[in-house]
Each structure stands twice: as C-alpha cells, then as structure tokens.
Amino acid sequence: MSLTLKIFATCFVCIHLPLIATIAYLSFDDEPRAKGILVLLTGATLLGTVCCLVILNLYLRPLRAMASALSAHQAGGPGWKGMHGGRRDEIGILSDAITSMTLEIGSTVRKLSQQALSDDLTGLGNRRWLTERLQEEIAKAARSGKPLSVVLLDLDNFKTINDRHGHDAGDGALTATGEVLKGSLRSFDIAARFGGEEFCLVLPETSLEEGWRIAERVRKALEDVRMEPLPRGGITASFGVCETSGEEQIHDIFKRADEALYAAKAAGRNRTIRARMPGSLPEEHCETNVED
Structure with a gap:
C-alpha cells in the first residue's frame, strides 16, 4: 500500500467519520428534505474525497521523485542533485539532508577509489x-x-x-x-x-x-x-x-x-x-x- 493511500485512508476515516454517520442516518429517513440533504452530503463527500487525493498526490510528488532519483543514483545513473525549488517544508529539509549526505558519501567513495588505484608517496598509479x-x-x-x-x-x-x-x-x-x-x-x-x-x-x-x-x-x-x-x-x-x-x-x-x-x-x-x-x-x- 502506497504512502499516499495510507495518508488518505487515515484522513478520510478520521475527518469524514461524522459525515459518514450523518449520511448513514439520513439514508433511513423517508422525508424528502432528508433525501435532499443526503444527496448533498454524498456529493460533497465524493468531491472532498477527490480533492483530497489530488492534493495529497501533489504534496507527495516531490517525495516520489526523490525516491526515484535515489534509486537511479544507486543503480549507477545520474548523480544525485537534490530537489530544487527552495522548499522549506519537511520534504525540503529531508531533500537537503539527503543531498548533503549523498555528496559526502560520493566524495568519500571517490577518494577511496583514488587511493585504491594510486600510490600515496609518488602520486603515480599503483x-x-x-x-x-x-x-x-x-x-x-x-x-x-x-x-x-x-x-x-x-x-x-x-x-x-x-x-x-x-x-x-x-x-x-x-x-x-x-x-x-x-x-x-x-x-x-x-x-x-x-x-x-x-x-x-x-x-x-x-x-x-x-x-x-x-x-x-x-x-x-x-x-x-x-x-x-x-x-x-x-x-x-x-x-x-x-x-x-x-x-x-x-x-x-x-x-x-x-x-x-x-x-x-x-x-x-x-x-x-x-x-x-x-x-x-x-x-x-x-x-x-x-x-x-
């Protein structure tokens, strides 16, 4: 189950539970006014659900892009460059931390690779x-x-x-x-x-x-x-x-x-x-x- 669906399910149950209970109650009421309110609440719930999914998808898109970039980097693809756009939220903080660690690790790996193939005393290859x-x-x-x-x-x-x-x-x-x-x-x-x-x-x-x-x-x-x-x-x-x-x-x-x-x-x-x-x-x- 994806993180988007987990967050959505949590939000939906916690926030919409009273609304769902109201809809369930009105569904047993035969009054015309109750039926109208039921239709209105059901439509609003469906619309809110769609909006919630769309917004969550937009919020989490940078996180998915970050995960894909890291996977490609680990597989030997383009070097990790971090997420741009000046984000100041938790995703931006996470991206900056990952970028810093990735660059540091990359620099260390390059140094170790160079040391493994060169002679420290003369600077020539080994x-x-x-x-x-x-x-x-x-x-x-x-x-x-x-x-x-x-x-x-x-x-x-x-x-x-x-x-x-x-x-x-x-x-x-x-x-x-x-x-x-x-x-x-x-x-x-x-x-x-x-x-x-x-x-x-x-x-x-x-x-x-x-x-x-x-x-x-x-x-x-x-x-x-x-x-x-x-x-x-x-x-x-x-x-x-x-x-x-x-x-x-x-x-x-x-x-x-x-x-x-x-x-x-x-x-x-x-x-x-x-x-x-x-x-x-x-x-x-x-x-x-x-x-x-």
Whole structure:
C-alpha cells in the first residue's frame, strides 16, 4: 500500500467519520428534505474525497521523485542533485539532508577509489591500476597493429640509501623518481609504481627503439636529480625495455622486461637494456650499454 493511500485512508476515516454517520442516518429517513440533504452530503463527500487525493498526490510528488532519483543514483545513473525549488517544508529539509549526505558519501567513495588505484608517496598509479591500463593498451595494440613498449625500472642501491641516510631519504628518492617520470613522459604515456623501488612505464604506439630512447631520457634525468643528503647522481636506475604487438599475456610482457632489467643490473646498473623479441635468440636485441 502506497504512502499516499495510507495518508488518505487515515484522513478520510478520521475527518469524514461524522459525515459518514450523518449520511448513514439520513439514508433511513423517508422525508424528502432528508433525501435532499443526503444527496448533498454524498456529493460533497465524493468531491472532498477527490480533492483530497489530488492534493495529497501533489504534496507527495516531490517525495516520489526523490525516491526515484535515489534509486537511479544507486543503480549507477545520474548523480544525485537534490530537489530544487527552495522548499522549506519537511520534504525540503529531508531533500537537503539527503543531498548533503549523498555528496559526502560520493566524495568519500571517490577518494577511496583514488587511493585504491594510486600510490600515496609518488602520486603515480599503483600496480592494480597499471594492470588495468596495460590490459586496455594491449587490446588497443592488437586492434591497431601498432607496437606497444613496456619499461621496468628499478632504483639502484636503494637499500644502501635507506641504510646510510635513513628512510626519509629513501622516500625522497622515490618521490623524486615519480616527479622525473611525470616530467619526462608524453601526455599519453602511463607511469606507475610497480612495487618497492620498482616502477613501470607503458608507452603506447612506441617501438622497441623508441622505448629505449624514452627510457634513456628518463635515466639521464634521474642522474641529474639533486636531493639532499644525496649528491648529484645519487639516484640512478636500471631499465629493461620490451616491445609487444598485443599478442602476449601481461605476465609474459613483464617477464621479458624483467629479464632485461636484471641484465642491466648484472651489467653494472644505471643502464638500459632491450629485451629480446619473442622467438628470437637471447643475444639478439638484448644488451645496450650506457653509451649506445
């Protein structure tokens, strides 16, 4: 039973009960005058009933609209904007309260969503966000036939920085790396903190050679960072670059880039090495020294 009918039934019974009793009494009176009064009262009652329903419907229409808007909002429809019109009655107060709570909840949800997909220290995306974006870029590369390059980089001697200068210096190195990545990449490139002192770059429409050049630009920018108490050149990183056409799985791409990264570490750190292409011999396109 709807709220309108409940309110109407309550009003009708409470207000019209004396009138209904009078009509019932007159219906047993055979006097012509009584019959006329009976007709008049019956017509007035019916008219009052219709007017009551219409007015109640108008009064409660904003409440029904509010309920529909909230249902649509919960189902992922348009954002809740509240009821307008400057109402100062109970419905207006209720609408303002719901609007305030909905906006606050929405803001909290957005903050939590952002925190769930971003790294607080560097401001970059986190591994979960990166995986989602990389999957999208792999699908685009597969459709377009254009190359996609992925770069893994790991800060050199990061444990030594923490041990010698403290964790604040380590956090500063990570933050500085994030700033370098933001300032060195193209607007459509993707950067994320992969975990610990490791970062990942996703470079759409970028060949292996182009990806290597971008990685080298980032590597040299890191060398130029000055951050107390570290000297210039105190922050360096090793890079592994691989190219994919979109036919590989994510873990295969990361595996090839990771192999190149470890090869860069083994070769002396602070350098960029290309990963071998799928199906090629391990020596092909594998190693590039700093001066290449």
